[in-house]
Amino acid sequence: MPTPGPMPTARLLRRAAATLLSVPALLLTLPATAPAAPTPVPPARGSAHMGVGIQAHEGRGGGLPAGVRVAQTEGVDVSSHQKDVDWPKLWGSGVKWAYVKATEGSYYKNPYFGQQYEGSYDVGMIHGAYHFAAPDDSGGxxxxxxxxxxxxxxxxxxxxxxxxxxxxxxxYGAACYGKTPAQLVSWIRDFLTTYKTRTGRAALIYTSTNWWRDCTDNYAGFGTTNPLWIARYNTTVGELPAGWEYQTIWQYTSTGPTVGDHNKFNGPLTGVKSLATG
Structure with a gap:
């Protein structure tokens, strides 16, 4: 039998075309590269609350404090996220004090502030208000x-x-608001000085050790004048920012048994009353 010769070029082209036609249409329509992941959408301005940035950067959760050396007094902080709060229920659960978000930047006021601030007072709690700083919006x-x-x-x-x-x-954006540590320290000082001039009281500072270290270069100058409210979602308070030997308040969980974040005042109820009295 004679040895077959090379297949004619025309026949090769027809066979190749038939092979391509047998490939599933799905494979022929696959994109060359995977689509890009959608860009995260920042939350709406005004929606921030205590711990929102800390939860995003350092994790949520928390647990009951362990090994505390002095009596601790339970409290909560709330914002518009909690809407109308059942204050009698919180009071019945042992919560004795509350902080309510009042403002943010120079552009937002909590629409539930009245119900939350007056409601906590009406059931017998010691109450106060907090401001969510926005150093990239306006001056301290x-x-x-x-x-x-x-x-x-x-x-x-x-x-x-x-x-x-x-x-x-x-x-909403850059972790340290696009400012240098020196600029942030100056901004904080302007806020604290103006607040004391307006009210006669030194404001508390709420922060986390990690943020304070990264964004203020662990500035130690406010520890003797402004009480510390530290956020750390764990069973121990851990390391404190420079300048403070102890915390006045510890936000120990973002997933408390009732509404709001839960906190421990570092002392008995008489200590809370003393802070209120000044």
Whole structure:
């Protein structure tokens, strides 16, 4: 039998075309590269609350404090996320004090502030207000004035706590608000100075050790003048920012048994009353 010769070029082309036609259409329509992941959409301005940036950067959760050396007094912090709060239920669960978000930046006021602030007072709690800082929006002095005028002032009635500056990871953009450590320290100082001038009280500072170290270069200058409210979702408070030997309040969980974040005042109820009295 004669040895077959090379297949004609025309026949090779016809066979190749038939092979391509047998490939499933799905394979022929696959994109060359996978589509890009959607860009995360930042939350709406005004929606921030205590711990929102800390939860995003450092994790949620928490547990019951262990090994504390002095009596601790339970409290909560709330914002518009909780809407109308059942204050009698919280009071019945053992919560004795509350902080309510009043303002943010120089552009937002909590629409539930009245129900939350007055409601906590009406059931017998010692209450106060906090301001969510937005150093990329306006100056510290301007925001302190906005806060004091928007519910963050202080009253010598024995049941109103001094205001709080909530300064933490930025939920809307650059973690340190696009500022250098020196610029942030100056901004915080302007806020604190103006608030004390307006109210006669030194504001508390709410923050996390990680943010304070990264964004203020662990500045130690406020520890002797402004009480510390530290956020750490664990069973121990851990390392504190420079300048503070102890915390006044510890936010120990973002997933408490009732509404709001749960906190321990570092002392008995008489200590809470003393802070309110000034």
């Amino acid at each position: 002095a301007e925001q302190a004035t906005y806060f004091a005028d928007g519910g963050g002032s202080w009253s010598p009635d024995g049941r109103t706590l001094p205001g709080v500056l909530d300064i933490e990871w930025n939920p």
